[in-house]
Amino acid sequence: MKKYLLAGLLVWLPMAVTVWVLHAVLGLMDGVFGWILSTSQAVLPGGAHGPIDALREVPFLGLLVVVVLLLLTGVFATNIAGQWALRQGSRVLHRIPIVKSIYSSVKQVSDTLFSSNGNAFREAVLVQYPRAGAWTIAFITGRPGGEVASRLSGEHVSLYVPTTPNPTSGFFLMVPRSEVITLRMSVDEALKYIISMGVVAPPPSASLPAMPPLPPGGLAPPAPIESPAPEVERNLAG
Known part of the structure; x- marks a missing residue:
């Protein structure tokens, strides 16, 4: 009985966690997009409330808007005009107190992690x-x-x-x-x-020769600590 319960848990647990994470992400995106629609209703005249309410009924609209926004931003950032505009905006942000510290730190980390020219997490x-x-x-x-x-x-x-x-x-x-x-x-x-805490080990590559075994003490074992001279021991004891 215990074996079957564990087998069923191993089948459903990864699927449940995956669904939970995706549901949380989609809920966050829909919440942000819903806030934008509510703000638009407060600003725009009453005639625009109908189309805005219709947008609320579209499923996964928040995810679709985020993906389209990211694609358009990427297209804009990869051309000459977009790069010039981003440089000017970055200069403005670097001149604002407090904002420049947060923006510069986050930008350095993101450029290091996600840039194709960076060395982070490449090895x-x-x-x-x-x-x-x-x-x-x-x-x-x-x-x-x-x-x-x-x-x-x-x-x-x-x-x-x-x-x-x-x-x-x-x-x-x-x-x-x-x-x-x-x-x-x-x-x-x-x-x-x-x-996986070492459970999911990567498969060995058959096209590569085996690595030589590691020395028992590692690459650079620490030097042994020598015992003090007899006169030093007597001084310490005194």
């Missing part, structure tokens, strides 16, 4: 964390810069170590490039591996 690696000998999957987000880079000797990389099963939170590390191991799995496969 999955293995790194020893939180101690030597314990390995976890991380994603390279770039290289240290500014004062931080000047304080570090040698080549370092910036890593994002996500938590399990929620990868939206995690830890930011800066480690030597020689202490990370590049993985052949894709970023999507690595995320699935992390979210």
Whole structure:
């Protein structure tokens, strides 16, 4: 009985979570679009209320409007006139106190994560964390810069170590490039591996040779701590 219940749960749980997430997203979009329609009714004359009420009855209209708006914005942003207008708007936002701090931070993060020229989340690696000998999957987000880079000797990389099963939170590390191991799995496969807590392992690639086994102590095991000299022990005891 328990086996059948667990089997049924494994079938329905992913579907239920997927439907719940999609319903929440669609509800949010419809709520925003409904607020826009209500605001339009308050501003426009009474003759326009009929068509606006008719728009409320169209199913998934909020999702359709968002998709069309994103497509039109993308077309506008990829031509010369649109790029010039966006640059001018960005300059105006960067001159407004408080707004410039929020806008610039969000823009830097979004450009890093979603730009096709960025390096964020383009490579999955293995790194020893939180101690030597314990390995976890991380994603390279770039290289240290500014004062931080000047304080570090040698080549370092910036890593994002996500938590399990929620990868939206995690830890930011800066480690030597020689202490990370590049993985052949894709970023999507690595995320699935992390979210499933290691249950959904990516399939091995038959076209690639097997990786050599890792040393027992990791890439760079810590040096053993030497015991203090006898006279130092006597001083500490005194």
